[in-house]
Amino acid sequence: MxxxxxxxxxxxxxxxxxxxxxxxxxxxxxxxxxxxxxxxxxxxxxxxxxxxxxxxxxxxxxxxxxxxxxLFRPGIIRSLEISSRINHYSMFKNYLKVGYRNILKHKGFSLINVTGLAIGIACCIIIMLYVQNELSYDRYHKNYNQTYRVLQTFRSAADPGSLPPPAPEEFQVWGCAPIGPALQADFPEIKSFFRFTSPVNLLFQYQNKKFQEDNMVFADSTAFKVFSWRLISGREETALTKPNSIVLTQNVAAKYFGKNDPLGKTITIDQTKSFVVTGVMEDVPHNSHFTFDGLISMTTAHNWRTEIFDWWGYVDFYTYFLVDEQANIAALAQRIPDFVKRHLPGWQDNTIAFEPLSDAYLYSVAARQPGAMGSLSNIYMFSSIAVFILIIACINFMNLSTARSMERAKEIGIRKSIGAHRHSLVVQFLLESILLSTISAILAVALVSIALPWVQELSAKTLDLSSLLSWKSVIAFMGGVFLIGLLAGSYPAWILAQVRSAQVLKGTFKSSSKGAALRKSLVIFQLSLSIALIAGTAIVFSQLDFIRSRDLGFTKEQMLVIDFGWDSGVQEQLNIIKAEFLRHPDVHSIAASRAVPGNFLPDAGTRIESPEGAMIMQSPGIYEIEPDFVPTYDMQMIAGRSFSANIPKDSTETLLLNEAAMRLYGYTDPSEIVGKKFSQWGRNGIVVGVVKDFNYKSLHTKVEPLALRFAPVGALRHLSLQVSPENITKTIA
Known part of the structure; x- marks a missing residue:
């Protein structure tokens, strides 16, 4: 048919x-x-x-x-792309096998490449951990984006209302107690406020265990409402409501109670007061812009000093507040002038401002921070260093690979002669590069795990490699390793794929002059980056050496400081204790003070007679000292005299200033301010001397104005002993 x-x-x-x-x-x-x-x-x-x-x-x-x-069945249907895919898989497997064999064949080359990349990647990981840590501060709080803090200014002028608006640097985080309740009363958008004080030093005792605790703060009962600290035991709503109640961190609780439940137990403080443990909380995370070891109820502080909670001029509180999700902080800020006029009619030159919690660690320029500050410039600098190191490692890889092109030329020529395409050769060499970068990454992780303890000690940061185990970090890391291999192997792969099989097989193949020129350029660029990094290291070292060797304006060598934490028994017997210490042959001098250089110190509203005769109010820092303090620290008097134990009036009617404070009140000649009247914290008298500026704070800042006054009874906390350099260990023992 x-x-x-x-x-x-x-x-x-x-x-x-x-x-x-x-x-x-x-x-x-x-x-x-x-x-x-x-x-x-x-x-x-x-x-x-x-x-x-x-x-x-x-x-x-x-x-x-x-x-x-x-008819749609095996044997009749076409293979579609299956065989092609199988073929691709086989080729891919072959490329990896050839790459692995090539690595083993050239052990020296592979070792240099793997080690160079591994060190570069390890440096990047460590820097990434540091940067990640810096950027993570306070982000664990649930209400991170709705939390703000209050900044205040404390300025004064002879003509009230004459000062210009304050600069951001003139604000300080340290403020007064009444501002929190007043803000919540006047601003309905504020859901809750939280205050805490500067750290206090207290002697804790439970049974036979006795320790000095330096980082306890008085805090409002809203602590766990505003911030996301987790209570292990106790109730968040009531833990800090009653007087003489205290919440301990887990670490401190274990020190006194071990594995026993501390809830309801009584701790004796300063040998006279009894506090009940009403809660135990997790230790404050290291990435917090302020930390503490325990919270004492604010009602306790209120009972001890009721007057400061209505005193707008008393400064010892940090105030944070939580706003509604719909609140417009800019609209709240516009109502600040009316708030200030209503509550502080005498504050013509002062105001308040709101700062988001997200700015507290890296972006704030306000003074009197509650904890250590981060540095945005350091983040940029370290990130740049990480990029430079990685570029150097990649250039090193590219140079070694292109330099070996003659050795791989015969292999490439044979592959091309039997039908290998250029793109398949590029893929082969890229896979070899990615294989090397993967091995380097594994070695880098091992190097980081070994080096991390030393890095943490050097940086004083808690850097945890496990923070990179999140799925985002793992994907980013794997993607980075792949990208490094791709970038480092891209140029060598492209160069080697250009090899002509005919030239290779005839033995006439020669390396290109363009390739040599590029390698030289890359080497120059690599060395330039290396020189820049070495120069930067040298500059940093010289800066550290400068800090170590700089004249701070006082003697710090062989100075032993004993913190007795306001102990009333020590203060009552202070003269006897000092005399007993001085009997030791290796103790040359001794002085008592409220603070020592580098310690926390308060500000003091101080009026001093200006050159024109007006009493000008400023707020310099204040040191409360004994007469022996200035000579013990070898401080230099540049005008007038120091305090004297033989002049009774010195204890209540005299004041010392540093040069910065002298300039603050309008004087240029130190001798001119000697004899001028002053009024400070209930004392009235005259300025009797000017001390040469000494660095009592960080060298990152200029020496700030400082007033030194004769310490009243009960205001001393430290003993400073200048000891002989010989047998220091024996002397301390």
Whole structure:
């Protein structure tokens, strides 16, 4: 029987023949193996024509569809892309095998490349951990984006209202107690406020365990509402409501109670007061811009000193507040002038401001911070160093790879002669590069785990490698390793893929002069970056050496400081204790004071007579000292005299200033301010001397104004002993 295929039927214009469904024929043509297509198609059309004569068009088409579907089975369908994919997988596996063998074959080259990349990646990981730590401060708080803190200014002028608006640097975080309740009363958008004080030093005793605790703060009961600190035991709502209640951190609680439950237990403080433990909380995370070891209820501080909670001029509180999600902080800030006028009519030159919690660690320029500050410039600097180190490592890899092009030329020539395409060679060399970078990354992680303890000690940061185990960090790390391998191997792969097989097989292949020029350029660039890093290291070292050797204006060598924490027993017997210390042959001098250089100190509202005769109010820092303090620290008097134990009036009617304070009150000649009147914290008298400026704070800042006054009874905390350099260990013992 003569059969017509679909094309023949279409080509005969004079007579129309019924055809099977076109879409079915196209489907069959798509899946059928090309080697069988024509034969099977003829048989299908023959069956269709036979069915057409016997059963009609409808049944013939339906049977045709069933035949096409039945033929869709292994052996007839084409391989599609499966074989291609299998082939690609095999090639990929072969590339990795060749790369692995090449690494083992050239052990020296591979070791240099892997080690160089590993050190570069390890440096980047360490710097990334540091940067991640810096950027993570306070972000663990649930209400991070809704929490703000209050900044205040404390300025004064002879003509009230004459000062310009304060600069950001003139604000300070340290403020007064009444401002928190007043803000919540006047601003409905404020859901809650939280205050805490400067750290206090207290002697804790439980049974036979006695320790001096230096980082306890008085805090409002809203602590756990504003901030996301978790209580392990106790109730958040009531833990800090009652007087003489205290919440300890987990570490401090373990020191006194071990594994026993401390809830409800009583701790004796300063040998006279009893505090009940009402809660134990997790230790404050290291990435907090302020920390503490325990919270004492604010009602306790209120009972001790009720007057300061209504005193807008008394400064010893840090105030934070939580706003509604819909609150507009800019709109709140616009209402500040009315708030100040309503509550502080005498504050013509002073104001308050709101600072978001997100700015507290890295961006704040306000003074009197509650904790250590970060440095945004350090983040940029270290990030740049990480990039430089990585670039140097990648350039080192590229130079070594291109320099070895002659050794790989024969391999490439043979591969090309048997049909290898240029893109497949590029893929091969890129895979080798990625394999090397992966090995380097594994080695880098090992190096980081070994070096991390020393880095933490050097940086005073808690850097944890496990912080990189989040899925985002793992993906970023793997992507980075892949990118490093891709970038480091891209140019060598492109250069090696250009090799002509004919030249190689004839033995006439030579390295390109352009390649040599590029390698030289890369080496110059690499050395330039290395020199820049070495120079930066030298500058940092010289700065550290400058800090170590700089004259601070006082003697710090062989100075032993004993903190007795306001102990009333020590203060009552202070003269006897000092005399007993001086009997030791290696103790040359001794002095008592409230603070020593480098310690916390308060500000004091101080009025001093100006050159024009007006009493000007400023707020310099204050040291409360004994007469022996200035000579013990070898401080230099540049005008007037120091305090004297033989002049009774010195204890209540005299004041010393440093040079910065002298300039603050409008004087340039130190001798001119000697004899001028002063008024400070209930004392009135005259300035008797000017001390040469000494660095009692960080060398990052200028020496700030400082007033030194004769310490009143009960205001002393430290003993400073100047000891002999010989046998220091024996002397301390």
């Amino acid at each position: 003569l059969s017509l295929n679909s094309q023949q039927a279409t080509d005969m214009p004079h007579k129309k023949y019924p055809l099977p469904p076109r879409w079915v024929s196209k489907f069959f043509q798509w899946y059928c193996h090309p080697d069988y297509y024509e034969d099977i198609e003829g048989d299908l059309l023959e069956r269709f024509e036979s069915g057409l004569e016997e059963h009609g068009l409808k049944n013939a088409r339906w049977n045709y569809i069933k035949d096409v579907v039945r």
